[in-house]
Amino acid sequence: DIQMTQSPSSLSASVGDRVTITCRASQSISSYLNWYQQKPGKAPKLLIYAASSLQSGVPSRFSGSGSGTDFTLTISSLQPEDFATYYCQQSYRIPRAFGQGTKLEIK
Amino acid sequence: EVQLVESGGGLVQPGGSLRLSCAAFGFSFSTYAMSWVRQAPGKGLEWVSSISGSGDSTYYADSVKGRFTISRDNSKNTLYLQVNSLSAEDTAVYYCAKHGVADGTVFFDYWGQGTLVTVSS
Numbered sequence: 001d002i003q004m005t006q007s008p009s010s011l012s013a014s015v016g017d018r019v020t021i022t023c024r025a026s027q028s029i030s031s032y033l034n035w036y037q038q039k040p041g042k043a044p045k046l047l048i049y050a051a052s053s054l055q056s057g058v059p060s061r062f063s064g065s066g067s068g069t070d071f072t073l074t075i076s077s078l079q080p081e082d083f084a085t086y087y088c089q090q091s092y093r094i095p096r097a098f099g100q101g102t103k104l105e106i107k
Numbered sequence: 108e109v110q111l112v113e114s115g116g117g118l119v120q121p122g123g124s125l126r127l128s129c130a131a132f133g134f135s136f137s138t139y140a141m142s143w144v145r146q147a148p149g150k151g152l153e154w155v156s157s158i159s160g161s162g163d164s165t166y167y168a169d170s171v172k173g174r175f176t177i178s179r180d181n182s183k184n185t186l187y188l189q190v191n192s193l194s195a196e197d198t199a200v201y202y203c204a205k206h207g208v209a210d211g212t213v214f215f216d217y218w219g220q221g222t223l224v225t226v227s228s
Contacts, residue, residue: 001169034214036152043202043218044144044152050210087152091213094166096142098152 002026002090006099012107017078021102023071023088032092035064035073038101039084047086048073078104109133109217111203116222123193123226129186129203129219137161137181140206142215143188145199155201156188170196193226200224 003026013019023033031051036044046055048064051071061076075082083106088099115127129141142157156177157166165177176189186203200221207216 031210032212034212036215038152043220044215045218046207046214046216049207049214049216050212053210055216089152089154089214094157095168096154096157096213098154101151 001095002029002093002097004088004090004097004099006086006088006102008102009100010103010105012105013078014107015078015080019075019078019104021073021086021088021104023066023073023099025069025071025090025092028068029090029092031067032090033064033066033071034089034091035062036087036089036098037082037084038087044087080106109205111205111217111219113201113203113219113222116201116224118225118227119193120228121194121226124189124191125193125224127188127190127201127203127222127224129188131184131186131205134205136179136184140213141179141186142204142206143177143186144202144204144215144218145197146202146221147196147199150199153199157206158186190224193224195226198224198226 005024007022033051035048038044052064085101085103110132112130143155158177162179174192178187202221203219204215205217
């Protein structure tokens with residue numbers, strides 16, 4: 001099975017900061033990588049699919065990059081509503097594993 | 108508007124069973140594969156099972172294989188997850204999710220609100 005590892009596990013940042021979250025796959029997954037945002041008590045929300053494609057309705061401050069085994073999610077200028085937990089997910093092969101999550105907190 | 112509404116969760120004793128349901132609205136249900144994803148309290152997301160649009164193909168995580176069964180009734184626009192032989196490790200919020208497909212990849216573009224399964228004596 002493909003393992004997904006995110007770093008960091010938690011991150012403190014301020015409104016207006018540029019933030020980058022990293023996701024690494026245990027083997028190459030080409031660009032079959034998705035990113036989700038989850039707020040407490042809510043269902044996850046799709047942000048990015050195919051490593052870099054922005055889901056409809058998601059603000060352009062979110063961007064994704066990478067291919068193979070290393071991927072990044074970048075938020076260009078943090079807004080108050082962006083404080084949440086972020087998960088990557090590989091869709092290259094079943095089981096469609098998620099990373100362990102990165103909790104983004106207010107500094 | 109796409110909407111997914113789960114039901115069927117609750118408190119069950121170890122070894123017990125439940126059937127979770129996910130009613131789908133606002134899209135051509137039979138066209139899309141669907142999945143179940145769970146989240147234990149305070150933990151991350153775990154993919155559980157997927158089913159093709161026709162229902163002919165099903166897939167399971169090793170942690171639930173042989174105990175859980177995914178199915179769908181396209182005439183009722185409803186997805187199911189039969190969960191048997193439950194243990195405390197199965198305690199979680201169970202989400203259903205619709206598959207999207209674009210750029211040759213699969214993703215979960217719509218999620219339900221989740222239904223909580225608690226396994227305890």
